[in-house]
Amino acid sequence: xxxxxxxxxxxxxxxxxxxxxxxxxxxxxxxxxxxxxxxxxxxxxxxxxxxxxxxxxxxxxxxxxxxxxxxxxxxxxxxxxxxxxxxxxxxxxxxxxxxxxxxxxxxxxxxxxxxxx
Amino acid sequence: xxxxxxxxxxxxxxxxxxxxxxxxxxxxxxxxxxxxxxxxxxxxxxxxxxxxxxxxxxxxxxxxxxxxxxxxxxxxxxxxxxxxxxxxxxxxxxxxxxxxxxxxxxxxxxxxxxxxxxxxxxxxxxxxxxxxxxxxxxxxxxxxxxxxxxxxxxxxxxxxxxxxxxxxxxxxxxxxxxxxxxxxxxxxxxxxxxxxxxxxxxxxxxxxxxxxxxxxxxxxxxxxxxxxxxxxxxxxxxxxxxxxxxxxxxxxxxxxxxxxxxxxxxxxxxxxxxxxxxxxxxxxxxxxxxxxxxxxxxxxxxxxxxxxxxxxxxxxxxxxxxxxxxxxxxxxxxxxxxxxxxxxxxxxxxxxxxxxxxxxxxxxxxxxxxxxxxxxxxxxxxxxxxxxxxxxxxxxxxxxxxxxxxxxx
Amino acid sequence: xxxxxxxxxxxxxxxxxxxxxxxxxxxxxxxxxxxxxxxxxxxxxxxxxxxxxxxxxxxxxxxxxxxxxxxxxxxxxxxxxxxxxxxxxxxxxxxxxxxxxxxxxxxx
Numbered sequence: 001x002x003x004x005x006x007x008x009x010x011x012x013x014x015x016x017x018x019x020x021x022x023x024x025x026x027x028x029x030x031x032x033x034x035x036x037x038x039x040x041x042x043x044x045x046x047x048x049x050x051x052x053x054x055x056x057x058x059x060x061x062x063x064x065x066x067x068x069x070x071x072x073x074x075x076x077x078x079x080x081x082x083x084x085x086x087x088x089x090x091x092x093x094x095x096x097x098x099x100x101x102x103x104x105x106x107x108x109x110x111x112x113x114x115x116x117x
Numbered sequence: 118x119x120x121x122x123x124x125x126x127x128x129x130x131x132x133x134x135x136x137x138x139x140x141x142x143x144x145x146x147x148x149x150x151x152x153x154x155x156x157x158x159x160x161x162x163x164x165x166x167x168x169x170x171x172x173x174x175x176x177x178x179x180x181x182x183x184x185x186x187x188x189x190x191x192x193x194x195x196x197x198x199x200x201x202x203x204x205x206x207x208x209x210x211x212x213x214x215x216x217x218x219x220x221x222x223x224x225x226x227x228x229x230x231x232x233x234x235x236x237x238x239x240x241x242x243x244x245x246x247x248x249x250x251x252x253x254x255x256x257x258x259x260x261x262x263x264x265x266x267x268x269x270x271x272x273x274x275x276x277x278x279x280x281x282x283x284x285x286x287x288x289x290x291x292x293x294x295x296x297x298x299x300x301x302x303x304x305x306x307x308x309x310x311x312x313x314x315x316x317x318x319x320x321x322x323x324x325x326x327x328x329x330x331x332x333x334x335x336x337x338x339x340x341x342x343x344x345x346x347x348x349x350x351x352x353x354x355x356x357x358x359x360x361x362x363x364x365x366x367x368x369x370x371x372x373x374x375x376x377x378x379x380x381x382x383x384x385x386x387x388x389x390x391x392x393x394x395x396x397x398x399x400x401x402x403x404x405x406x407x408x409x410x411x412x413x414x415x416x417x418x419x420x421x422x423x424x425x426x427x428x429x430x431x432x433x434x435x436x437x438x439x440x441x442x443x444x445x446x447x448x449x450x451x452x453x454x455x456x457x458x459x460x461x462x463x464x465x466x467x468x469x470x471x472x473x474x475x476x477x478x479x480x481x482x483x484x485x486x487x488x489x490x491x492x493x494x495x496x497x498x499x500x501x502x503x504x505x506x507x508x509x510x511x512x513x514x515x516x517x518x519x520x521x522x523x524x525x526x
Numbered sequence: 527x528x529x530x531x532x533x534x535x536x537x538x539x540x541x542x543x544x545x546x547x548x549x550x551x552x553x554x555x556x557x558x559x560x561x562x563x564x565x566x567x568x569x570x571x572x573x574x575x576x577x578x579x580x581x582x583x584x585x586x587x588x589x590x591x592x593x594x595x596x597x598x599x600x601x602x603x604x605x606x607x608x609x610x611x612x613x614x615x616x617x618x619x620x621x622x623x624x625x626x627x628x629x630x631x632x633x634x
Binding site for chain 1 (some may be wrong): 528530532539551564566567568569571573574576592594596599609613619621622623626629
């Protein structure tokens with residue numbers, strides 16, 4: 001099964017970090033990514049720019065409306081994701097727990113929909 | 118005669134047959150339930166003529182397996198027409214540990230909401246019908262049925278494995294299972310609403326699950342599970358006092374006023390044998406709570422209660438479970454042992470954390486009464502009364518208050 | 527530049543059968559133009575579970591009326607292009623699509 005691991009964390013954690021801790025976190029992320037690639041679990045993954053860079057698009061009555069800002073203002077924001085292949089939810093959860101941000105943020109684990117043609 | 122025997126087999130073996138069938142069905146609860154129902158229907162048709170098979174459970178599992186495989190085959194065939202996927206064989210069935218263990222760990226998986234865990238455990242491992250569970254938890258059968266369907270869908274779609282957790286994860290996962298079992302017990306024991314007989318059933322189910330867990334986990338882990346023995350002993354001890362806890366009017370009877378001849382001796386003896394095993398190596402709260410309950414149960418009269426040991430056990434319990442409520446109980450035990458003045462001093466220290474809790478006020482009221490500080494005691498009873506939740510508790514506190522006013526206590 | 531298009535929608539909304547082919551056409555078009563970076567549709571948020579400081583809870587991260595239903599990853603020259611693609615996602619007509627640039631790491 002495939003699972004999307006969504007990383008929610010207060011954005012200010014990153015901006016308020018010292019340069020040293022930020023580099024350390026990046027290092028941990030790189031380690032983690034390397035390890036899930038090596039184990040064959042990794043399908044995709046990205047870090048997102050802060051929500052300040054977000055735009056939200058809606059189409060109503062055929063007209064496109066573009067508004068500045070994220071879809072919703074929340075205490076913790078989506079900061080990145082991993083798409084992984086795992087045998088079951090327990091395996092996916094174990095991988096999610098290894099994401100460095102799991103220590104201060106939250107990781108939502110959602111199974112991916114599989115379409116039967 | 119045969120009808121009775123069949124009914125007994127169904128009651129006794131349903132959970133086990135279902136647990137194995139779910140494994141055969143690759144964790145598909147819906148499919149397994151359907152297959153088991155079909156198997157029972159087949160038994161109902163054939164056993165009255167052919168007599169009970171030598172091993173009824175094996176017979177039922179076998180028939181349920183065939184029914185399930187039929188459905189799986191049909192599904193695969195349909196899919197293979199679309200996908201031209203190579204036909205997968207139905208899963209091999211190898212003899213493993215009791216499947217009921219997989220079942221309970223799956224039902225109590227942390228990815229399920231607590232209420233779903235409880236409902237699913239009662240429905241699959243317990244013998245309760247959806248209607249009975251709904252009645253016990255004061256919801257409609259429709260709501261309960263939806264809750265069960267949602268839980269089963271989540272198990273399937275989120276990929277919750279039908280597995281007993283690895284030994285390294287067993288303690289944490291077992292904690293969750295024990296919480297569910299104890300919740301079921303407490304719902305039956307302490308609930309203030311709902312059908313009396315359904316609630317009694319819940320206590321019975323929880324104790325049955327406790328016994329089953331002790332047996333299965335011992336076998337799986339190859340070592341006795343002390344924590345579980347603590348939980349089982351605790352439930353047995355509480356349940357043994359059930360009949361003496363209320364009077365004919367349904368009013369609360371305090372431990373010290375209970376008619377101890379109405380306690381269930383056999384159940385107490387079973388629990389007393391478990392407590393030393395539980396304390397040996399059990400690091401969580403249940404063994405200590407069971408030991409405290411055991412000391413109460415062993416006292417022939419309230420005056421014989423071993424308060425110094427109970428106070429010491431509450432110290433230990435507080436170390437394992439540092440909650441204000443445990444501290445409250447510890448203060449009461451110390452008051453019983455060293456006198457109300459000491460207890461009251463301890464209680465007053467807890468005031469900031471427990472002001473909103475009616476039992477804190479009730480405990481203070483009782484100690485103030487024992488110290489002869491009648492006016493303060495009455496004020497504390499009134500505070501307790503203003504916060505008490507259940508009707509029997511309110512009646513009890515009101516009675517105490519009026520006794521205080523008339524000088525009978 | 528890479529953007530992720532996050533599709534937020536009311537999960538109780540059941541789109542009609544005409545929607546699926548539109549999704550397929552959109553993906554085919556993005557692939558043909560070399561703008562496709564990946565994407566997935568998520569299962570219902572009630573299938574989610576959230577780890578909070580390594581503590582697992584049932585359910586999605588946030589209890590909102592609208593939930594993340596899927597995402598696209600696109601590789602385009604400008605933000606305007608990303609927004610134009612977002613507007614072509616069928617769910618933009620009943621939900622909302624959030625456009626967020628991906629953090630590109632320059633190799634050290």
